[in-house]
Amino acid sequence: MVYITEELVRRRAEHNECEIFSLEEVSLHQQDIEKIEHIDRWCRDLRILYLQNNLIPRIENLGRLKKLEYLNLALNNIEVIENLEGCESLQKLDLTVNFVGCLSSVESLQHNIHLRELFLVGNPCTEFEGYREYVVTSLPHLKCLDGTEITRSERIRAFQGLVEVKRRVWEQEKEYLRRRAKEKEEAHRKTTGEQERKGSKPGFDGRWYTDINNTVYVQCPGLEENKENQEAAENTKLKMTVPDLEEEQRREEEFWHTPCPFTPESRLEAHRHLEEKRKAKEKEEMKPKTPRTLITAEGRVMNVNEPKLEFSLTEDEENNAIVLDLAVYRHLDTSLIDVDVQPTYVRVQIKGKIFQIVLPAEVQPDSSSAQRSQTTGHLVLTMPRVEGEIKVTKGASRPARVCETGRSSSSEGQNRKGHVPERLEVDPSLHTAPDYANIVPRQRAKEGPLERARTPPAASSSSLSDGFEDDLDVPPLI
Incomplete structure (x- = not known):
């Protein structure tokens, strides 16, 4: 009320x-x-x-x-x-x-x-x-x-x-008024019978209240007779819920399909019926739901789409990044969206509902960006890949190496079975310590660039003008 x-x-x-x-x-x-x-x-x-x-x-x-x-x-x-x-x-x-x-x-x-x-x-x-x-x-x-x-x-x-x-x-x-009095009497009789059928009793204010929330407890008679097992009998009660689901559905259909006169009592009864259904639904929704598993005990990340949104996950090869396009509701306020980017997965919370997806490669969370479209409302996440990631690419074929035995390494590889990796053969006699003094090889027969810079070539007498003096500190003109 x-x-x-x-x-x-x-x-x-x-x-x-x-x-x-x-x-x-x-x-x-x-x-x-x-x-x-x-x-x-x-x-x-x-x-x-x-x-x-x-x-x-x-x-x-x-x-x-x-x-x-x-x-x-x-x-x-x-x-x-x-x-x-x-x-x-x-x-x-x-x-x-x-x-x-x-x-x-x-x-x-x-x-x-x-x-x-x-x-x-x-x-x-x-x-x-x-x-x-x-x-x-x-x-x-x-x-x-x-x-x-x-x-x-x-x-x-x-x-x-x-x-x-x-x-x-x-x-x-x-x-x-005579007909109306009969309708009131019939409505009162129907209400009383309905409450007695449900196992209710009137309270101090004249209203009817249901006993023990329509729950019946059945005890085992063998345990009740033994005084020493009274406590065990209390623990072995069988809880049964009435009415059953099928019975409740049958009564629901009967309630709405049974013809009744249009009276204040029938209108009030329909309202009470709808109110009970609404409260039962709210009570059912208030029950704690089992939390959805986002990451298993073994550490495996699960893909979750509670808001049931459309999305696309693509790879931007040009910028070496992964792009997630999530079709968020157009008129949803951005303050109701929470984005969490991890190296291996992305989690987006939209009005309390979780969207989570595993990424195909490791990304950089600190360098990632999130943008919202002003026309469609879509959420676009750009996540650069981690630098140094090895990607398999098809390169140019190299010529086959020739070993000391004169046989091609490629032909040996074809003859081998089971794809055993090839070992690199090195002659121990050719192994010497590196010569750090000759890191830049110079040919004495032909002067290198450093020597040419330090010792300019002798100019011919025909190409020099009169009064020319050669200064060794000035680098030569190229």
Whole structure:
């Protein structure tokens, strides 16, 4: 059961800076409210009140709203129009699709002299013969009924047959109330039988509560007879859950396919049924789920795609990098994405859901980058490979080496079986210590570049001009 609380009203008063004492309009629709309360004390200046699509059975606690002009109570469980005499400024009342069967209760609106519009579409009273004439004559200040304007000629004709109209309406109303009493009795009997079948019992407030959450414990009789094994008997109880899954499914189908009258009780029963299903689903979702294995005990990294996103993993040979393109939701805020790049795998957390993939090669996490597309929303991770990684490439074929025996090494390799690796043969007699003094070989017959730089070539007398002096400290011109 949902109550009207101060917190609920303040949440609905955001347009008024959450102040409720000066509130002039408040919407409390679709809140499963079952009772009107506190509104007339907290919001004295209220002019518009929306309470449609709730479970309100009575109109009450609204008499202090002197400034109230529009009251919407459509889609509720109201059966009688009452307790609106204090709403002096009421101009429009909407009671569409309720259960108003006591048409004579309309006369309680005679004190609301400013009432101009009234909606009773979808109520049982609208099926009465003479319904419109009765309302028109009972509320002479009304201008519009069920969205149709009341003309002067219609009002005159209604007053001419007033006595006959009232008599017919009262007879139909008595018949309806008699039928309604039977429906209430049948609904009460059905509710009592249902609660007894479920093994429930009434509490101090008259409501029914289920024993031990529909759980039955069965003991082993042999252990109970032995006094020494009483404790063992307690530990050997068999826990059984009722009803079974198939039985529950059968009852669910029976509940929705069994015809029932359209009454406040049936509407309330359907709401209770949906509420129980919702709570059971929430309870099931609140159970701790088994954590998904991301890395096994042996250290093996698993591929996981909990958000079920499309992705592509490619290799950029030109930049020696691995590129991961993850199709993240376009309108997802980037703050809800967490990226963790490891040398051998990548883990992306999207709104608490894990995406993890093993990389085909080792990468550099520190040099990796993450970018988000502004048009598609995709997440692109660029991860450079680790430097020094050996990659198998197809090189040019080298000529076969010739050994001292004169046979080709390639021909020997072809004759060998099992692909035994070839050993390098070295002559021990040719092994000498390296000569560090002659690292750069120089040919004495022909001068090397260092010698040429240090000793310039002798110039011929014919090519030198008169007065030329050769300076050895100046390097030669090339």
